[in-house]
Amino acid sequence: MPADSPLYLSLADRLAGLAASGSLRPGARLPSVRALSEQHGVSISTAVQAYRTLEDRGVIEARPKSGFFVRRPRALPPVPATTRPPTRPVTVEVKGIADAVLDLVGEPGYISFGAAAGAPSLYANERIRRALARSAQRHVDSLGRYATSMGVPELRQAISRRAMNMGCGLDHRNVVVTNGCTESVTLCLRAVTQPGDVIAIESPTYFGFLRAMQALGLRAVEIPMEPRRGMSLEALELALDTQQIKAVVAVPTVSNPMGSVMPTASKKRLAELLEHRGVALIEDVICNELAPTEESRRAVRSFDRSGNVMLCGSFGKTLAPGLRGVGWVEAGRWSAEVASLKRSFTGGGSSVVEWAVAELLDHGGYDQGLRQLRRHFAEQVRTARQIIGGAFPNGTRVTDPSGGFVLWVELPRSVDAIELYRRCLAQGIIVVPGPLFTTSTRYRNCLRLNAGASWTPEREAALRLVGRLATEISLEA
Numbered sequence: 001m002p003a004d005s006p007l008y009l010s011l012a013d014r015l016a017g018l019a020a021s022g023s024l025r026p027g028a029r030l031p032s033v034r035a036l037s038e039q040h041g042v043s044i045s046t047a048v049q050a051y052r053t054l055e056d057r058g059v060i061e062a063r064p065k066s067g068f069f070v071r072r073p074r075a076l077p078p079v080p081a082t083t084r085p086p087t088r089p090v091t092v093e094v095k096g097i098a099d100a101v102l103d104l105v106g107e108p109g110y111i112s113f114g115a116a117a118g119a120p121s122l123y124a125n126e127r128i129r130r131a132l133a134r135s136a137q138r139h140v141d142s143l144g145r146y147a148t149s150m151g152v153p154e155l156r157q158a159i160s161r162r163a164m165n166m167g168c169g170l171d172h173r174n175v176v177v178t179n180g181c182t183e184s185v186t187l188c189l190r191a192v193t194q195p196g197d198v199i200a201i202e203s204p205t206y207f208g209f210l211r212a213m214q215a216l217g218l219r220a221v222e223i224p225m226e227p228r229r230g231m232s233l234e235a236l237e238l239a240l241d242t243q244q245i246k247a248v249v250a251v252p253t254v255s256n257p258m259g260s261v262m263p264t265a266s267k268k269r270l271a272e273l274l275e276h277r278g279v280a281l282i283e284d285v286i287c288n289e290l291a292p293t294e295e296s297r298r299a300v301r302s303f304d305r306s307g308n309v310m311l312c313g314s315f316g317k318t319l320a321p322g323l324r325g326v327g328w329v330e331a332g333r334w335s336a337e338v339a340s341l342k343r344s345f346t347g348g349g350s351s352v353v354e355w356a357v358a359e360l361l362d363h364g365g366y367d368q369g370l371r372q373l374r375r376h377f378a379e380q381v382r383t384a385r386q387i388i389g390g391a392f393p394n395g396t397r398v399t400d401p402s403g404g405f406v407l408w409v410e411l412p413r414s415v416d417a418i419e420l421y422r423r424c425l426a427q428g429i430i431v432v433p434g435p436l437f438t439t440s441t442r443y444r445n446c447l448r449l450n451a452g453a454s455w456t457p458e459r460e461a462a463l464r465l466v467g468r469l470a471t472e473i474s475l476e477a
């Protein structure tokens with residue numbers, strides 16, 4: 001819970017947690033407003049606001065003249081079925097509307113469910129500011145020099161130490177610091193492909209990969225995703241048998257947009273499958289540290305013995321979104337090519353920032369921050385699923401992610417997500433329509449919603465309004 005969260009929201013979240021864990025049973029009577037205010041040492045109006053918030057979320061109900069009761073849980077919406085993308089490769093062309101949507105996702109002035117990030121107050125902003133100031137002070141000479149293109153050794157070492165948490169032993173000399181995970185993935189694609197080559201990707205996939213593939217003139221074959229377990233290995237195997245696939249790009253742990261985590265046995269099988277065929281895996285581990293258990297944080301790379309897995313990460317999801325410009329790649333047997341491509345395309349980053357990030361990873365309370373983020377995001381997502389269950393049209397399905405903070409919402413087929421995006425925009429609300437996550441014409445009735453920002457009454461009302469607008473569209477169809 002962020003430090004500046006209003007008191008009534010903290011109280012509402014605490015009570016919601018008790019209801020979710022079963023400590024407060026469905027149908028149980030809650031203390032009166034006066035008793036609640038006395039028990040928790042808050043004012044009457046704070047207690048009233050906390051109960052109102054829980055009523056709005058559908059966690060409790062007021063019964064006239066009887067008081068407040070824990071609601072019998074409304075069935076939460078079911079999780080979507082495994083996706084069924086087309087099996088033929090297509091040249092990647094990013095949808096026309098994508099630029100407009102992406103330019104807006106981080107704009108202030110909107111209630112945004114767009115950018116996949118937590119609320120600014122969740123991150124250790126003051127610690128980061130101090131680390132940056134200390135780094136500039138300590139390394140003032142470096143401001144007058146060009147950085148080395150591979151990144152400062154301290155950061156490369158810190159990254160290889162952290163990779164141990166994903167089961168990976170990386171030689172820090174092969175770690176290249178990049179301009180974010182997008183650059184890491186792009187460098188890997190450049191190292192292993194020529195224009196026209198076919199890449200297997202998850203479907204739906206993170207739209208940034210599609211942009212990189214379009215820029216490189218690549219073709220994509222989309223592989224079905226099971227919302228909890230990730231990419232279908234049977235479908236991938238079939239694609240590998242029938243097409244000349246140069247590489248696979250995947251987020252096996254806390255995928256975007258589905259939030260799936262591939263089971264450990266499947267991660268192992270994926271590593272073996274690709275090693276056997278000599279096909280590169282570009283593994284994005286940007287959200288691994290947000291997965292709930294040590295086991296689930298394990299990377300596919302930890303099972304690879306042949307240097308076939310190129311590992312890509314950054315710190316925008318775990319340290320602070322504003323540090324998204326610091327990423328890294330360890331490209332296995334393509335390490336030399338990737339280092340050379342890094343020299344060719346972007347030279348180097350900012351050493352002062354890299355030293356600060358190294359300090360934050362090693363000594364800056366990073367692990368404690370991660371534990372807080374995991375807890376907070378799980379609570380945020382639970383609330384979002386409850387609101388969606390109560391306010392979205394019948395027939396809506398929503399993922400139940402195993403970590404992270406984005407939700408993939410499948411609306412009834414009659415709801416056109418681009419029309420819904422436009423209507424939301426007119427109300428000052430940003431959502432990301434499903435077609436941005438595919439090269440195909442699929443997911444026209446889907447949305448990605450970021451639930452990472454803290455809930456306020458305005459945000460909750462905005463999410464309910466998205467549901468009402470979706471219902472309106474479904475009734476017009």
Ligand SMILES: Cc1ncc(COP(=O)(O)O)c(C=O)c1O
Pocket residue numbers: 116179180181182183206208251255256284286313314315316324325326327
């Ligand atoms: C799976 C995934 N990979 C990469 C990125 C982009 O990373 P960066 O901002 O470090 O370039 C994102 C951002 O949302 C993402 O979700």
